[in-house]
Amino acid sequence: MFRFFSLLFLTLWLISVQAKPYAFITNQGEDSVSIIDTAQDRVIKTLKVGAKPAGVAISGDGRIALVANSESKDITLIDGEKLEVLGSIAVGEGPLGIAVDSHGQRAYVADWYEHYVSVVNLATRSIIAKIPVGQSPSGLAVSSDDARVYVANRDSNSVSLIDAKTLKVVATQTVGNHPFGIALDETRSRLYAANVLSNDVSVLDALSLKPIKTIPVGDRPYAIALADKGKRILVTNQYDDTVSVIDAENLEAIATLDVGEYPEGITAHPDSRRVYVANWFSNSVSVIDAVNLKPILTIPTGNGSRAFGQFIPSEP
Amino acid sequence: MRKFIAFFPSLALLWVTSVAAHGPVRQKVEEKITIHAPAPKVWQAVREFCSLKQWHPMIADCIQEGEVKKGSKRKLILKNGGFIVDELKNYDEQKMAYAYKVDDMSSAKTIVHASQEVAVPVLPVANFAGSLEVKGTGQSTEVIWKGAFYRAYMNNNPPAEMNEEAAVKSVTEFFKIGLDSLKRRLESP
Numbered sequence: 001m002f003r004f005f006s007l008l009f010l011t012l013w014l015i016s017v018q019a020k021p022y023a024f025i026t027n028q029g030e031d032s033v034s035i036i037d038t039a040q041d042r043v044i045k046t047l048k049v050g051a052k053p054a055g056v057a058i059s060g061d062g063r064i065a066l067v068a069n070s071e072s073k074d075i076t077l078i079d080g081e082k083l084e085v086l087g088s089i090a091v092g093e094g095p096l097g098i099a100v101d102s103h104g105q106r107a108y109v110a111d112w113y114e115h116y117v118s119v120v121n122l123a124t125r126s127i128i129a130k131i132p133v134g135q136s137p138s139g140l141a142v143s144s145d146d147a148r149v150y151v152a153n154r155d156s157n158s159v160s161l162i163d164a165k166t167l168k169v170v171a172t173q174t175v176g177n178h179p180f181g182i183a184l185d186e187t188r189s190r191l192y193a194a195n196v197l198s199n200d201v202s203v204l205d206a207l208s209l210k211p212i213k214t215i216p217v218g219d220r221p222y223a224i225a226l227a228d229k230g231k232r233i234l235v236t237n238q239y240d241d242t243v244s245v246i247d248a249e250n251l252e253a254i255a256t257l258d259v260g261e262y263p264e265g266i267t268a269h270p271d272s273r274r275v276y277v278a279n280w281f282s283n284s285v286s287v288i289d290a291v292n293l294k295p296i297l298t299i300p301t302g303n304g305s306r307a308f309g310q311f312i313p314s315e316p
Numbered sequence: 317m318r319k320f321i322a323f324f325p326s327l328a329l330l331w332v333t334s335v336a337a338h339g340p341v342r343q344k345v346e347e348k349i350t351i352h353a354p355a356p357k358v359w360q361a362v363r364e365f366c367s368l369k370q371w372h373p374m375i376a377d378c379i380q381e382g383e384v385k386k387g388s389k390r391k392l393i394l395k396n397g398g399f400i401v402d403e404l405k406n407y408d409e410q411k412m413a414y415a416y417k418v419d420d421m422s423s424a425k426t427i428v429h430a431s432q433e434v435a436v437p438v439l440p441v442a443n444f445a446g447s448l449e450v451k452g453t454g455q456s457t458e459v460i461w462k463g464a465f466y467r468a469y470m471n472n473n474p475p476a477e478m479n480e481e482a483a484v485k486s487v488t489e490f491f492k493i494g495l496d497s498l499k500r501r502l503e504s505p
Binding site for chain 2: 027028052056070071094113219239240242261262280281304
């Protein structure tokens with residue numbers, strides 16, 4: 001009996017230690033973030049953040065999570081381990097897309113109204129630069145060596161590459177109509193952009209931004225995640241309530257999976273199998289299996305879950 | 317005089333909205349009604365994309381372009397003037413549901429805001445997508461009408477006629493009035 005209980009406690013202790021990584025889901029309708037423990041696939045904590053949060057980012061090591069609040073015009077800093085709000089930093093007029101470097105030192109925030117990317121020093125909590133980009137910048141991605149930053153300029157129908165050292169735009173490439181979410185595949189050196197109005201995904205060379213292919217997907221594609229080490233590209237189709245799965249080898253759609261209503265934010269779990277999708281209308285997160293191409297479960301979250309950006313750390 | 321009085325509340329609203337000014341945030345409206353009739357009967361009443369002309373009190377007429385399938389359109393003619401063109405984006409006879417989006421709308425009026433002439437659409441929304449679903453067991457059926465949309469004014473600092481409150485209010489009213497009327501029609505002996 002005693003052995004049974006000590007085993008049970010040991011198991012529980014192990015689970016609590018390994019209970020990670022966490023997924024940070026912004027709920028725009030209720031100014032909060034639902035934190036999902038992906039070991040249990042349920043919400044373990046809800047944090048109040050700024051007003052109308054949409055964008056989210058998490059450092060590769062999971063130590064810091066950031067939320068962009070469109071109405072309070074600031075970003076909220078969250079301790080990714082203690083799961084507590086650390087503070088907020090005021091940024092431009094329309095913070096939306098957000099990304100953070102691998103160790104949580106620098107954040108990049110796209111300003112929807114003032115058409116620049118703010119560069120934020122997270123240690124000093126100050127804005128060190130505002131880089132002018134295209135019209136209504138939205139999705140952002142940072143390379144794992146922190147040297148390159150990519151941004152989708154939705155209303156300019158283009159993506160730009162920023163040199164993180166000089167903080168200048170070094171290349172801009174026209175893509176489809178209204179690119180919103182982007183994803184970087186470093187193994188294949190490719191950048192993907194979801195084009196909301198042309199219902200397709202642009203595939204670009206990650207260094208030259210030279211177009212490689214355009215892949216048709218569902219209605220109103222919003223955001224992109226890469227699973228199974230980039231072998232599978234997953235795209236949320238907002239008007240279809242589905243996720244398109246693209247095979248990265250031949251760059252063709254191989255499956256369409258049903259998720260909740262108005263799916264937006266999408267991020268792969270570091271186990272490279274599970275993918276999490278925030279459903280804005282359904283107030284939930286769908287978990288899908290990117291390898292076996294089937295739904296796993298649905299987790300209730302808060303009102304208006306958008307989670308636009310990387311919301312689970314890339315390192316296990 | 318009436319015009320003069322009417323001017324003041326809108327001024328007050330304008331002030332409130334400029335204080336709370338922020339970027340457009342997508343809004344959602346979900347209206348449900350329980351109808352005491354079997355689901356197939358309820359679906360029969362709403363399944364035609366243009367059936368609104370029979371049961372929605374705000375609709376004078378509806379013109380269906382082609383057969384009812386994905387991509388086909390309906391033009392709703394409103395009783396108080398103006399029109400809304402919807403495109404069918406999903407139709408599921410099995411689930412008794414369809415989804416649509418607004419392609420085009422006429423404007424109800426033109427206002428001057430931030431020194432610019434701005435057209436206010438008949439439904440003060442932008443990028444509207446909606447769905448209608450019939451769900452039921454036995455004699456009790458639920459009709460669920462959902463809409464997802466932005467306010468009509470996509471720039472910062474919207475005028476009162478085109479802010480989030482105005483958008484949610486008009487969509488909610490449009491759904492409610494339609495569903496109430498549908499219920500009355502189907503429950504009447």
